[in-house]
Amino acid sequence: MSSVLTPPARFIDPRGQRFGAAVSAGILAIAFVLGLPWLTALVGLNLAIAAAFGTRLFIPGRPWPLLRGVLRLGPTELEHEYPPRFAQALGATFIALAAVGFLGGAVALGWLLVGAVAGLQVLLAATGICVGCRLYFLRWWVPSAYARVLRRTDARPKLNVPALDRVG
Secondary structure, rough: OOOOOOOOOOOOOHHHHHHHHHHHHHHHHHHHHHHOOHHHHHHHHHHHHHEEEEEHHHHHOOHHHHHHHHHHOOOOOEEOOHHHHHHHHHHHHHHHHHHHHHHHHOOHHHOOOOOOHHHHHHHHHHOOHHHHHHHHOOHHHHHHHHHOOOOOOOOOOOOOOOHHHHHH
């Protein structure tokens, strides 16, 4: 059962997530260099929206289909969007904590948290390794609660994720 708040999950091009992560990390780096904490809050807000409503709303990744077409890149193996959405929720949480740090005067802590998000996004962009996605597949309490919030059940059969099978 889906609603406006829980659209049906899609299968997505993982290269789009990598591209979006690179753009987002670049924006966070610009925010740090220029000392613009409000810009990090905008990135965090977009991460939260994409985590809640679907990766198609992740603005830094939106140019990917056009870029893929211009570069004439062929199809790739698609991945389920829940692991990236969970990773985006984690990133949004860290940036929200950073915003609290900025507002509370703990500017260094705020930038440290933003740097952690940016670093993980660079890791994803450069290598394809999504740490938040891997945490999702551990099926500990937080990912299970996240799946319940999205009105999905953990009783589904395990997703076949060849990229994780090759690593593990």
